[in-house]
Amino acid sequence: MYFEVHQPMRLNKFSVFNIGSQNSHSEYFNKKLNEQIFTKVAKKCYLPTNNLLLELIRKHDGNFRVSFSLTGTFVEYCQDFMPEVLDSFKELFKTGSIDIMEETYYHSLSSLYDEMDEFEDQVKLHRQMIKNLFNYKPRVFRNTEAIYDNRIAKKVADMGYKGILTEGTEKILGWRSPNFLYKPVNADIKVLLRNYDLSDDVGFRFSSRMWKGWPLTADKYANWMSHVQGDLINLFMDYETFGEHQWTETGIFDFLGHLPGEVLKYGHMDFITTSTAVEKYDAVGDIDVPWAISWADEDRNVSTWLGNDMQIACFNELKNIGRKIKEKKDPALLATWRRLQTSDHLYYCSTKGLADGDVHAYFSPYDGPYDGFINYMNILQDLKQKIG
């Protein structure tokens, strides 16, 4: 089981009339709203779930294992607003049943830039942060929202990681199963593939009464897993699934609380961290991914962030500002630019319809994608003016 732990830095209302009118670029971020959301989610999800995991690890003598990736923006929130959240992650890590994975510090789309230098910088920032917090060097990488292609795999392998995870979509697998490790055609690294059926049963469908699997109990779920063929089942999901996307009232904590016990009842199943998995299992085949995939939306590609002209315009604008920003050698300005790279800002500008659109709307602080674009673009224009 692997959990993504992330919170973006949401923006202040910024109108075209503000462009060039304020001195400080620190005014871009809505501290009050961010603190409010963070503390709410911490109380509903991070603290209670961490406590539960700790309890479960102890109860099962360390045989319950999970992996996390913590984004830099999330960790900054912990430090600014609720250090006890970070403490509880450290506590968990001390059990030895937890693995920490690498990613870009800013949960950005820098892996999609034409040059890979910014991506590398952000990975190194994350590496440094994890070292400071846990005195640990992650061996497995997971990119923002599991974005993956051959080029990214090669870069990550070159940076010394042993494993990388992404979506187990038919697009790259065809008839093959996601329940084995694979390797890219062009690099020496093992690829862990998300079992999206079983992952989404918990992440998306858990509380859906329309779903034939409802109500989902730990024994039912463990039974489903016990019939799966393969070396391993990768269950990857947002950590906020517990208590936030799925409220306490849905029974999600009862489910999680019983899951390790139900799974360990089966002799042939146990829990494994991502770094142990890449050590223990061999790759059974190659995967070739020339075009980027991800775990997001029905399309499972990068159209979530780059699906319309508005998103592409912001992406390019932001990327191009980078060259000049780096010449300035102003650390605060650089940090602001990087915070603006968090993929959520582009996610809010998505105009996808139907079910995807509803999910986007759930996360968005804006009244629709167009308001999201206007605000974000106004800020990018202001930043552009500031660097001259």
Next chain:
Amino acid sequence: MKIAMIGWEYPPFKAGGLATHCYGLTRSLSDKNVHVDFYMPKTKHSTGSEKSNLKIIEVGETEIFPYDRPDSKEIGGNFYEAVYHYNSLVVSKVDKNINKYGKYDAIHCHDWLTMKAGIALKEKWGIPLVLTIHSTEYDRAGWIYPNQWFIDIEREGMQKADIVIAVSSFTKNIIVEKYGINPDKITVVHNAVYPIAEGHKQEIVLFLGRLTIQKGAEFFLRAAQKVKDFEPDAKFVVAGTGDMLPKLIKNAVDMGISDRVIFTGRLTEEEVKHIYSIASVYVMPSVSEPFGITALEAISAGTPTITSKTAGFSEAFKNCLRVDFWDTDEMANKIVSLLRYNPLHKTLADEGKQEINLFTWDIVADKTIDVYRGVT
């Protein structure tokens, strides 16, 4: 199925969304084999229908204009009298047709002006009454000093109708809350649009509507004043006429924007289509807007639209920008953004045109037929 529909405007004569609705609805109904006799006051323009099961029946001239507001005592008396006169003319004309050709399956009235006739016919012949509410007195008054005479007529009509069709949930809520009507009796049927061709876009920011308190043109001017210095090439067009025209012209002069604002007065149907097709931004800052067909018209012509948050259409339409009508700073922010950021303009225009395809009169007719079936 045979329906007596009572209205008071029908293209080419039109003053508002009601005419557009009646036109689209009756034509699509007749395509679905519903026989419609459409009763309306005789006008100077000739109107008619080439469809065999849609008859336009004109019933004598009248000077009343549905959006008039008898503010002064002098015209008040004549106004009310003219309304009663028109309604009694309609009743006798329908009576005559029933005696000659047999009963209708339902009477369908639109807004307050025809309600008296609808009620009289329902009571006399025992025919079910369907009432579509396109706007209420509260909307037309912009929520200031609503006129009790209209409210009383509207309430009586809503009470006596077998079913009320509201053009939005926004309007349904007003009918429930202000008129005390049982929500189970109210069906929401959103309006539709015949798409308008897109033209060569110019830097025009457009307001189009009656210049009455309801439509909020003064907020458009305030936003224009804020945009003016940021977008030196932008022109602001105020299309339409109404009792506030002189005041708005004076406002524009006082604000120092008269060189940038064009007041067109009343436009012909062709001119309306043209201005939609070349405008870059359409703004609908209505104080109260039960639906807002004009927004759909603008969007269909590839013109991104900024609308009041409460406008009825926007509860069912995603690809538009929303503001509070009084928040002219935000309105200006959005106007400038649309003029400045091409990707925003293009995405809104493209996605908007796509979404417009979901708003057809064919669908409106289907939903209306369901309503007829429910009462007959």
